[in-house]
Amino acid sequence: MTTLSCQKELRPEVMNLLGMPFHAVNFDRTVELLLNLVRTRQGAYAVTANVDHLVRFHRCPELRDVYFQADLILADGMPLVWASRLLGTPLPQRVAGSDLFPALCRHAADEELSVFLLGGARGSARRAAALLKRRHPRLAIGGVYCPTYCFADDPDEQRHALRLIQNARPDILFLGLGSPKQENWIVRNRFACGARLSIGVGVSFSFYCGDIVRAPLWMQKAGLEWLHRMVQEPRRLARRYLIDDRLFLSLFARAWVARLMGRPVGAFQPRQ
Template sequence: MTGPGSTWAQHALLASRRRKFLGSPVHALSMDETLAIAAEAMATRRPLLHVVVNVAKLVNMRKNEELREDVTTADVVNVDGTGVLWGARLCGIALPERVTGIDLMINLFALSAERGWRPYLLGAEQHVLDAVAERLARDYPALIVAGRRDGYFKPEEEAAVVAAINASGADCLFVAMSTPRKERFLKRYRAELAASFVMGVGGSFDVYGGKVARAPKLLQAAGLEWLFRVAQEPRRLWRRYYDTNTAYALLLCQEIWSRRSRRHTGP
């Protein structure tokens, strides 16, 4: 059921599930709850901006004020990374599960095919976009893709890109660009974009389109998805993950110590 009452209920749910971890809001939502919120937004044509946070993004938010603003002003902030999930729980923040961007995206493809909603695909390389479209045609024959555009456009072309997205009649928008570019794009144009549900999906098109392999589920569960990625592109990624993982470990230790100190000293 949709309508004003259900929209109010979604607002109340998001407000009641909003938490704060290392300076970032996070929502204590399951995958099913997040899907229901996205579906409600598209069914009622209510704009909703979704982002995810992982270890790297939490660390980079500490030194990039624009990125911090882009994340903290989003409507829904899911925990994507296992490291963030475990860290939050160590700090006493109860989160039901991680909701990865790629899994949410795939689930929304299936839901859109079922309900007749049309996604727009923005980002990645053209050959990757073509591979994603081909796979979508196989996996969800009923799905109609509103349009697609690669991510290699200049800042002065952004207005035309937004106009094309709006002209397509898309119900949802998936932006496969790197951080912080995708967050900045969505924050800058969220009031102009006609698609109800918009989210950044990072490298998810590369995975879904077959350019990059995803870590086996065992490694995902062990929190070692990052190590699998480094093994695929060691020269490009090892330093990035070393720096962000080290910084995150330090921040987490400081947060745990601070929380314990406050408990012992009292109000």
């Protein structure tokens, strides 16, 4: 079987959720697909998209191609999963970047793959890397780089970070730059940086090393992880969750009414 035919067989179904494409995969299947991309591709790219991503997808049309270029678009939020089920396009499970990060690192250690950590709060990537190495001695960590606050507007620092990654040539590049900075960086550099797979994981480095305490499992399952995060960082997150993301409720309400009336909800142009 050729690599291309194998990839076609592995390609999951794409669901249209409120006009945005998502791949209908559970967590274990996602890990399998991502590892297959590492083995068979160069410059692959995955997005772990939450409600904030979906809102931005609608408010910023110029960002849509950033998502359409992704090999996998994953639903990182229980509200997305619940909405998909109520609208008749069910996504099987939440696939959180903060869960994928340790899972992929564990598999990378088993398969002797290398990783690179770019971003995160000051020192968090280095602390996460040290903890990963203690837990998985066989894991090859090609490098760690925490950029300055002005990274997105500093071409010299961006070139420096790119050179570090190019020299390391990691199998998996994890980015903790926040969205949409991490996705924009990946789309611009995913082929030039030399990584086989690039994936944005947000605050996962801080979660993993314990700098930020993640919500209890019951809150994650109840779709309340956003509330836990907002309580921890109200000045940064309150406006996003309570005001900006209200568009999600409006989009869902309109789609729900359209479904009840038998009208199509909306279309998208996924990456072929």
